[in-house]
Amino acid sequence: MSRNGLADGRAKVSFLCANLSSTDSQIPLPKNLLFIEPGVTPNSVNNTPTNGDQNDPLAQAGAALPSRKSTGDSSKTTTPTEQAPSRPAVQPLEDETIHKLERIGKINDREKQLPHVHAEPNEYYGGNQVWSRARTFSNVGTEGFKKGRPQHMDGEVIGRNRRLSHDEISASAPRRFLVDVEETMRIVLEQEDTDANFQISIYDSGPKLLALGTASSNAHKFFDIRGTYMLSNLLQELALARDYGRKRIVLDEARLAENPVDRLSRMIKNSFWNALTRRIDGEGLEVACADPKNRSRVLRSRIYVPHGEEEQAEYYRQISREKPNLNLEVIVLPVHCDEPSFVKTLNDYPGILALAMQKKVDPVTKQSKLEALPFVVPGARFNEMYYWDSYFMALGLLVDGRLDLAMSIVEHCIFQIKYYNKVLNGNRTYYLCRSQPPFLTDLAVQIYNQHQDRDALKPWLKRAIQAAIKEYHCYWLVEPSLDVKSGLSRYRPVGEGVPPETEASHFTHILQPFAQKLGISVNEYIDGYNDKTIHEPELDEYFMHDRGVRESGHDTSYRLDRKCADLATVDLNSLLYKYESDIATAIEQVFGDELELDDEFDLTPWPITAEAYAPGAPRERSTSRKQTSAEWKARLEKRKEAMNELCWNEGQGMYFDYDCKAEKQTRYESVTTLFPLWAGCASEAQAFRLVDSALPKFEVAGGLVSGTEESRGIISLDRPNRQWDYPFAWPPHQIMAWVGLERYGLDVHASRLAYRWVYMMTLSFVDFNGIVPEKFDAVELSHMVDAEYGNQGTDFRYVPREGFGWMNSAYQVGLQFLSVGMRRALAACVPPWVFFNLPAPDFPSARRRRAEREERELQAAAQGQGGEPKKSVHHEPPSLEQAIANLKLEHAQ
Secondary structure, eight states: OOHHHHHHHHHHHHHHHHTOOGGGTOOOOOOBTTBOOTTOOOOOGGGSOSSOOSOOTTTTSSSOOOOOOOOSOGGGOOOOSOOOTTSOOOOOOOOHHHHHHHTEEEETTEEEEOOOTTOOHHHHTTSOOOBOTTOOSTTOSHHHHHTSSOEEETTEEEOOOSOOGGGSSSOSSOOEEEEEHHHHHHHHHHHHOTTOSSOOBTTOOSOOEEEEEBTTTTTSSEEEEEHHHHHHHHHHHHHHHHHTTOSEEEEEHHHHSOOHHHHHHHHIIIIIHHHHEEOSSHHHHHHHTOOTTOOOSSOOEEEEEOTTOHHHHHHHHHHHHHOGGGOEEEEEOOSSTTOHHHHHHGGGSOOEEOOOEEEEEOTTTOOEEEEEOOEEOOBTTBOSOBHHHHHHHHHHHHHTTOHHHHHHHHHHHHHHHHHHSSOOSBSBGGGTTOOOSOOHHHHHHHHHHHOSOHHHHHHHHHHHHHHHHHHIIIIITSTTTEETTTTEEOOOOOOOSSOTTSOTTTTHHHHHHHHHHHTOOHHHHHHHHHTTSSOOHHHHHHHHHHHHHHHHSOOSOTTTTTTGGGEEOHHHHHHHHHHHHHHHHHHHHTSTTOBOOOSOOBOOOSSOOTTTTSTTOOOOBTTSSOBOHHHHHHHHHHHHHHHHHHTEETTTTEEOOEETTTTEEOOOOBGGGGHHHHHTOSOHHHHHHIIIIIHHHHEETTEEOSBOHHHHOOOOSSSOOOTTSTTEEOHHHHHHHHHHHHHTTOHHHHHHHHHHHHHHHHHHHHHBTTOOOSOEETTTTBSOOOSTTOOTTOOOSSSOSSOOHHHHHHHHHHHTTSOHHHHHHHHTTOOHHHHTTOOOOOOHHHHHHHHHHHHHHHHHHHTTSSOSOOOSOOOOOOOHHHHHHHHHHHHHO
């Protein structure tokens, strides 16, 4: 993209923002897909089908994909015909009239419309069994499978029947199968699941072929189900049918050959979000109280209720009486519940923390009662509400039209700030002293802008902005989080003792040398250190940095290891700049440039000076005056100035973290250098420099890696991989980069990066039984990561039920950055280097295998067994960074 093109894009954004009417109470924001303009319905994936008849200028770029007419229903789309066996099979789009006729079935003697072929399981399998016309299940059984294509069972090849439906040139109607659920599942697992993990993946060595009897022939004719994708979909459909008690089903082939992009997006929207939704009520407590991190002496379910919420406490006491099996203890917290010394006393009595509730009127008794508000959890072993996970999941909820659930997440944030003085890392007792990356204002503003009646939502937005102001003053702008000298903030939470939420052996290698000096065991040392009979300043500093790493959300990374609490990180200060910007804009545009605060607390001094922050210096109270936009604009300009002076490196063309202790920049190259683009605190010139200098350092086959390999350093047994370093990639970094690039008019880069990420997710979904993991190795395009905490979201049987929270969101959000042509290419699993005409990456695993092979050949040749050694060396293609640079030069010309 040329510089003139960027300038035009920025001018267009500026024009749009300048012409927004303040009378509409619309907060002016850059026009991008995550900031919906007033009066525009959010773009859900259903509004942007993979196969559409829109004119798409990018449809001809890269791979030449066949075009087809669209029925207007994205769920009916399929993939091109030329596919590898492990890719989705093709189904031609049927005529709409035929489609309607063929969707008629019978219950007894009454005809009934059949469920849509891509209906959700509760409708497709959960309703009454609808029989195909004039057909029965009389011949369906194990015999049916012996009449199909050759099957390999226990080493024998079973004979085939010559009369096969796939011998026909064309089918007269969409194909449907008669299936015995249990028997078919048994055969699929026995034949195809060779690694016995209850999933069908490309690593299974089965024949990847199974014949099913067609419903139109009463299971006398058979059709082959081929390839990993269709067989894994078959296993998933059988598991879903069994969930609804179905013994036999009529299964549409279109469910097995469904476009993978549409299938995954549909599962996320209609299934995964529901599976990840929780409430802290009687039912939810059974899940939430089962804490895998609980290592206390007496395992018991506990819920801690804030001081002053007596009605809420009584609500949980009633649950305790009604459900004695929970063994639930209800405890009311003191007023100052986040004091480090008090929080440490809870380590032996951990529990869940209460969240927001609302009063509802019972339609029967006409009496008001409390009802727990829903929230979304990350999934797998994480069954509590986390801060920045919730923000990124809420973005996906907004794309999928779940405005109510996103608003509920904001309500929980407001509740936590009111009673816990911050939005917590997670709502468990051992998180009371620390937060996570702050995103409250951005989420509240996005919800406000997308709501149909913004005037009615003003009081709600006011409460959210008031809460954010309190969090800002009471946590992020007070010491020790604030470094007064630089005026920048740090991840530096307070706390005492050994963090209790880790695995039992997590700190053993750190504590062992100290315990050996005293001649005691590690457990004895932990007890002594926690009760302060053992004093060790070196450990105090180590755990201060360790808590900071956990608060940063980037746990763990060599970027932050043993120094996090001293770093004014680019990411945190970008987020606080966005806080200041959102608050200033909301006060000015929505609240008439005056905002009165309801809660009573100390305001932090302004301007920031050592004298103003000295102990005993006077402080203003929050209710002493109204908030205006002028002070918040001054704060954001001062932060921007400090970041430019201390974090920006013009020579490198990047932002770096600032070490407040050493008073110099660190030189760890982190993808968080792009966060200022998301926050809008980078200048246009800095945006150009970031794209030219920084972006090529992090862009790999599957998107953006967390940091560079050079900065991470050498990995060894004594220095293992950290999961937030190279070569690993995470959804937050991708989404922040996409939105940031689009904010500055760099849509081409945003779309390319989004395509890389969504391609990697789609490829894993197709090849690994619908898997949606927590993170990826983006260099190898693999979810099989070698890092300290493994990979969540991968341990399931038969069918994925939840995906993983922010990975689900990254898929839904990523699709919004793609054109229709890009979605078509994704459905065919076209690699990004093919679609964008880039050099193919030389994957490290392939490079290692090639080196090993060449070494074996050399050894064989030296022994006279393999002929002469190869004289030519392997041709190394241009690096990805070189290819990107060349592409930019071509566009600039």
